[in-house]
Amino acid sequence: MFNRDRWREIFETIGKNKLRTFLSGFTVALGIFIFIILFGLGNGLKNTFQEFFLDDASNAIFIYPGRTSMPYKGFKANRRIEFKNEDVEDIKQNFPMFTEYVTPRITRSELTSFKNESNTYTTRAVAPGHQFIEKTILMKGRYINQMDLNKKTKNAVIGRLVAKDLFKKEDPIGKYIDVGSTVFKVVGVFQDDGGDNEERYIYIPYTTRQLLEKSNDKVGQIIVTFPKELGHVGAVAFEKSLKKFFKDKKSVDPRDPNGIYFQNLTDDLKQSQQFAVVLQLIVSFVGLGTLIAGIIGISNIMVFVVKERTKELGIRKALGATPRSVIQMVLQESVFITAISGYVGLFLGIAVLKNVGLSLEEYFIKNPFIDFGTAFAATIVLIIFGAIAGYIPAKRASRIKPIVALRDE
Amino acid sequence: MIQIKNLHKSYKMGSSSLHVLKGINFDVEEGELVAIMGSSGSGKSTLLNILGMLDGADEGEYILDQVPIKNLNETKAAKYRNKFLGFVFQSFNLINYKSALENVALPLYYQGIPRKERQVFALEYLDRVGLKDWSTHLPSELSGGQKQRVAIARAMASRPKVLLADEPTGALDTKTSYEVMDLIQKINQEGKTILVVTHEPDIAHMCKRIVLLKDGVIIEDKKVDQVLASAHV
Ligand SMILES: Nc1ncnc2c1ncn2[C@@H]1O[C@H](COP(=O)(O)OP(=O)(O)OP(=O)(O)O)[C@@H](O)[C@H]1O
Ligand SMILES: [Mg+2]
Numbered sequence: 001m002f003n004r005d006r007w008r009e010i011f012e013t014i015g016k017n018k019l020r021t022f023l024s025g026f027t028v029a030l031g032i033f034i035f036i037i038l039f040g041l042g043n044g045l046k047n048t049f050q051e052f053f054l055d056d057a058s059n060a061i062f063i064y065p066g067r068t069s070m071p072y073k074g075f076k077a078n079r080r081i082e083f084k085n086e087d088v089e090d091i092k093q094n095f096p097m098f099t100e101y102v103t104p105r106i107t108r109s110e111l112t113s114f115k116n117e118s119n120t121y122t123t124r125a126v127a128p129g130h131q132f133i134e135k136t137i138l139m140k141g142r143y144i145n146q147m148d149l150n151k152k153t154k155n156a157v158i159g160r161l162v163a164k165d166l167f168k169k170e171d172p173i174g175k176y177i178d179v180g181s182t183v184f185k186v187v188g189v190f191q192d193d194g195g196d197n198e199e200r201y202i203y204i205p206y207t208t209r210q211l212l213e214k215s216n217d218k219v220g221q222i223i224v225t226f227p228k229e230l231g232h233v234g235a236v237a238f239e240k241s242l243k244k245f246f247k248d249k250k251s252v253d254p255r256d257p258n259g260i261y262f263q264n265l266t267d268d269l270k271q272s273q274q275f276a277v278v279l280q281l282i283v284s285f286v287g288l289g290t291l292i293a294g295i296i297g298i299s300n301i302m303v304f305v306v307k308e309r310t311k312e313l314g315i316r317k318a319l320g321a322t323p324r325s326v327i328q329m330v331l332q333e334s335v336f337i338t339a340i341s342g343y344v345g346l347f348l349g350i351a352v353l354k355n356v357g358l359s360l361e362e363y364f365i366k367n368p369f370i371d372f373g374t375a376f377a378a379t380i381v382l383i384i385f386g387a388i389a390g391y392i393p394a395k396r397a398s399r400i401k402p403i404v405a406l407r408d409e
Numbered sequence: 410m411i412q413i414k415n416l417h418k419s420y421k422m423g424s425s426s427l428h429v430l431k432g433i434n435f436d437v438e439e440g441e442l443v444a445i446m447g448s449s450g451s452g453k454s455t456l457l458n459i460l461g462m463l464d465g466a467d468e469g470e471y472i473l474d475q476v477p478i479k480n481l482n483e484t485k486a487a488k489y490r491n492k493f494l495g496f497v498f499q500s501f502n503l504i505n506y507k508s509a510l511e512n513v514a515l516p517l518y519y520q521g522i523p524r525k526e527r528q529v530f531a532l533e534y535l536d537r538v539g540l541k542d543w544s545t546h547l548p549s550e551l552s553g554g555q556k557q558r559v560a561i562a563r564a565m566a567s568r569p570k571v572l573l574a575d576e577p578t579g580a581l582d583t584k585t586s587y588e589v590m591d592l593i594q595k596i597n598q599e600g601k602t603i604l605v606v607t608h609e610p611d612i613a614h615m616c617k618r619i620v621l622l623k624d625g626v627i628i629e630d631k632k633v634d635q636v637l638a639s640a641h642v
Contacts (some may be wrong), residue, residue: 005524016506315502318463320491320519320567322484399483403463406502 010333024301028338029345031294035378036349040370042283060133061239063222064261072253081250081259083219098226098238101129104219106209110180114166123202125209133223141173141188148205157188159199235266294382299389306393313397314405323398330394338386342379410602411437416469429455431625442597444613445606447622453606454575461494461573462486474570491519495564497574501556503548509559510544516567534562554585572603578612590615591638
């Protein structure tokens with residue numbers, strides 16, 4: 001391995017057989033390059049997907065009011081269902097073991113302005129627990145708290161893009177904004193991994209919203225989170241008893257699909273996790289396919305290389321090359337070329353991924369990357385298989401009798 | 410230098426087998442220059458390949474420089490070839506991507522001689538065959554005669570006991586053939602044992618002894634008066 005003279009002999013051979021060197025090097029570099037690009041793009045697709053589906057808490061049940069479609073307990077059909085503050089409390093009290101946070105959400109669209117800038121944003125009137133449901137990340141200040149609820153304060157937590165739209169570079173904390181002609185004080189700025197839309201929300205205390213709307217006690221929707229330990233089965237069971245309880249409370253026929261809607265995020269989660277597994281499979285499959293294609297490519301080239309060299313190897317043997325030294329020479333050369341070009345492909349691939357990374361977001365490929373370990377391992381695998389692929393024809397060539405190799409055709 | 414007793418060789422061809430050498434007996438002393446003649450297919454190359462350990466005999470005894478050659482595996486054969494034998498082929502068999510100098514240095518590489526020394530040696534041998542100025546040329550840039558002289562330099566570079574040449578002039582015109590034979594005679598005069606397979610009587614008569622093969626046996630073995638090639642050049 002570390003025989004300097006042998007290396008020199010190999011370098012000479014490589015240098016003087018440029019086409020051969022180029023062919024094998026190119027195949028390997030291309031194989032690794034494509035592997036890295038495809039794998040990276042696959043990962044990018046996965047990232048986009050996870051961002052879309054997995055940014056919110058998955059242990060939540062959303063309850064929406066609707067209109068009944070069946071008469072029940074003396075009520076006519078087509079009755080509008082409304083949620084009230086006491087419903088929230090009832091859920092908390094009846095399912096203390098199964099609920100983490102129960103929060104109402106009242107959604108309104110409001111023209112909002114600061115100084116000369118104005119825009120229409122969606123406001124969400126919520127309770128503090130809502131932060132954990134949306135996985136809202138605070139950048140500055142604080143979220144809505146219990147004190148806000150109790151005192152019905154006019155405090156608002158605004159999204160990063162709201163701050164950017166209205167305040168430009170100014171610090172929004174402590175400033176006053178006009179939300180639907182009511183003045184709110186900004187107490188916090190948040191970001192959200194769910195994308196731009198999620199960062200254009202304004203959160204306010206739900207009690208304040210109710211105060212603004214003639215001191216009513218109506219609630220738009222109710223969101224319940226349950227302990228993750230429940231698991232999927234537990235979550236489904238919990239949803240079922242919650243449904244029964246709530247429909248009964250609201251006098252909705254248990255068979256009526258329309259009076260109250262329940263959306264259990266674990267169902268989504270399960271589906272999306274299955275989808276993620278499928279995506280991962282596709283990515284791995286494509287990666288494996290490219291690697292196999294690369295290995296087949298090298299094997300073919302090695303067969304070709306050894307065939308082309310049969311006569312030369314025969315001459316070398318006649319001059320005193322032992323079978324072992326013939327194998328060693330062929331292998332060392334091929335491993336050297338595969339290793340060098342493998343890493344060229346590796347770094348080219350990574351460089352290209354880095355550069356196209358940002359421009360592909362509109363094609364649902366976000367932050368395509370390949371972790372270095374995988375890329376490195378793929379390259380090693382290709383080198384090892386290149387060596388094995390080279391070993392077989394090299395071994396065969398070393399066994400050919402020199403007279404056979406030297407025979408004039 | 411060479412002792413052969415009752416050498417047999419057959420080639421298997423499917424179910425039938427072709428008996429090529431049918432009991433060859435012959436000795437070569439050190440310093441001899443032997444021509445092996447015979448019609449096409451008489452087994453000349455086969456004999457030379459066995460002597461060169463490029464092929465194995467089926468039966469018989471072969472002693473080279475007091476070393477019995479038997480039970481050779483490929484590795485051992487390669488080492489013996491490198492140590493004892495130099496080859497010259499009709500089709501030169503130079504490595505086409507190596508320069509004349511590198512071709513001559515190749516057997517020295519397999520002898521494990523360091524690079525610097527190899528090059529000095531190789532250049533010395535190229536000089537001996539009159540091609541010092543062509544050392545950096547590739548085989549494709551050399552004429553047939555020059556190629557064969559490079560091949561002879563290469564065969565000599567490893568300082569073998571015996572030089573084996575299979576129709577060394579077969580691909581050359583008469584004038585070039587005589588130049589090559591002149592070189593071979595000079596090497597022989599320095600004491601090297603040489604066996605030359607040839608078809609051509611004039612080439613054979615430039616050797617000191619002619620062995621005639623027919624149907625796998627030696628039918629004639631005679632000393633001849635050597636014609637000096639230099640007289641014809
Ligand atoms: N590897 C082989 N397999 C089968 N038959 C062979 C093989 N090598 C040689 N022969 C046969 O053995 C016989 C002798 O061959 P050889 O090459 O020794 O002849 P030769 O005397 O050198 O002929 P030429 O003057 O044409 O070179 C021929 O009939 C040839 O066809
Ligand atoms: Mg022949």
